[in-house]
Amino acid sequence: MHLYNSNYTADEGRWPARPFWPPAQVSPLLGSSRAGGTAAQVDMQASDRYVRQCLLPEIGTEGQQRLARARAVVVGVGALGTVQASLLVRAGVGETVLIDRDIVELSNLQRQCLFLERDADLGTPKAVAAAEALREANSDVSVTAFVNDLTPSNADRLLASADVILDGTDNFEARYLINDVAVKRSIAWIYGAAVGTRGSLMPVVPDRTACLGCLFPSAPRRRQPTCDTEGVLSSATTLVASLQVVEALKVLADRLESLNTRLVSIDAWTGERSSVRADRPEPRCMTCGQRQFLHLESEASPSVRLCGRDAVQVPGGDRELDLAGLAGKLAPLGEVRSSEHAMRFCCPPHELTVFPDGRAIVKGTQDLALARSLYARFVGN
Numbered sequence: 001m002h003l004y005n006s007n008y009t010a011d012e013g014r015w016p017a018r019p020f021w022p023p024a025q026v027s028p029l030l031g032s033s034r035a036g037g038t039a040a041q042v043d044m045q046a047s048d049r050y051v052r053q054c055l056l057p058e059i060g061t062e063g064q065q066r067l068a069r070a071r072a073v074v075v076g077v078g079a080l081g082t083v084q085a086s087l088l089v090r091a092g093v094g095e096t097v098l099i100d101r102d103i104v105e106l107s108n109l110q111r112q113c114l115f116l117e118r119d120a121d122l123g124t125p126k127a128v129a130a131a132e133a134l135r136e137a138n139s140d141v142s143v144t145a146f147v148n149d150l151t152p153s154n155a156d157r158l159l160a161s162a163d164v165i166l167d168g169t170d171n172f173e174a175r176y177l178i179n180d181v182a183v184k185r186s187i188a189w190i191y192g193a194a195v196g197t198r199g200s201l202m203p204v205v206p207d208r209t210a211c212l213g214c215l216f217p218s219a220p221r222r223r224q225p226t227c228d229t230e231g232v233l234s235s236a237t238t239l240v241a242s243l244q245v246v247e248a249l250k251v252l253a254d255r256l257e258s259l260n261t262r263l264v265s266i267d268a269w270t271g272e273r274s275s276v277r278a279d280r281p282e283p284r285c286m287t288c289g290q291r292q293f294l295h296l297e298s299e300a301s302p303s304v305r306l307c308g309r310d311a312v313q314v315p316g317g318d319r320e321l322d323l324a325g326l327a328g329k330l331a332p333l334g335e336v337r338s339s340e341h342a343m344r345f346c347c348p349p350h351e352l353t354v355f356p357d358g359r360a361i362v363k364g365t366q367d368l369a370l371a372r373s374l375y376a377r378f379v380g381n
């Protein structure tokens with residue numbers, strides 16, 4: 001059976017070697033552990049780790065072996081992504097790739113379950129902090145961290161070799177980008193979103209189910225509620241992420257006949273649930289019907305306001321920055337905290353977190369021009 005760019009041959013029951021991940025050109029930003037390798041072999045007789053999962057007829061020993069050879073990519077390691085990654089790694093998915101652009105903050109700890117107070121104190125990048133925690137949870141599998149934005153210029157490279165992609169993002173721009181790559185490459189992905197006490201999810205299996213563009217040809221024009229304005233119940237995000245992982249495991253364990261091919265909305269507080277059918281591709285869809293990948297072909301926006309944060313991201317133009325040198329230069333001007341992953345500079349009421357590729361998050365404003373001006377002043381052009 002031909003599936004979504006999976007690199008395995010189900011008929012022959014064998015898995016060819018995968019290309020090395022991540023690509024060498026992004027290595028400076030990566031924290032990587034390949035403990036056990038991508039082809040982590042699960043000896044079902046010898047290992048107790050997955051015994052309860054193998055007992056499930058829905059997974060079984062064969063499904064477990066498929067998981068061990070699979071690669072999942074989690075885009076956005078926040079409230080949804082930390083739960084997704086935790087469940088996937090603990091379930092024995094052979095390789096989990098984490099992509100996130102942000103750092104851990106105290107307000108994340110209420111729901112982003114892989115992070116600790118020290119991560120918020122140090123301002124550790126979320127992908128790095130999550131990967132470190134997950135490697136301690138399961139050293140049999142591989143966890144790779146990628147600290148950056150998903151952009152039109154890197155999305156294809158980062159997502160192309162996934163067997164399934166999980167949406168842990170907080171914005172439509174990233175979701176349409178994921179949808180473009182997924183449809184183009186025939187990779188399954190699992191949409192998810194949550195705010196307040198409600199959330200929704202939908203698996204997208206190209207050529208088989210509706211894609212994001214089939215249901216929503218364009219992003220909503222009205223300003224959407226965010227966790228910042230509406231608040232968020234941790235059980236709502238945990239519930240949605242958990243259900244997303246259920247659909248991802250069906251994809252990875254080759255149980256597609258069980259997919260819940262609906263856009264499901266659920267309220268964690270009231271228990272109300274509703275859904276709409278999403279089981280057929282729409283022939284008029286620009287993405288999966290006409291195969292036009294407009295989001296993938298677009299230019300990355302120069303600066304963006306970060307959802308749920310009083311912060312703006314300023315891109316660095318993929319240059320390599322001497323963080324130690326910059327820290328030395330800024331030290332006389334304000335408090336500087338450095339790590340190998342990022343440097344934080346406080347200039348009240350603002351705070352700049354600068355990454356090795358020159359990208360920065362300017363906290364304390366939603367004004368794009370002001371953020372760019374602070375960047376130019378303290379980091380340079």
Ligand SMILES: [Zn+2]
Binds near residue numbers: 210213289
């Ligand atoms: Zn479509």
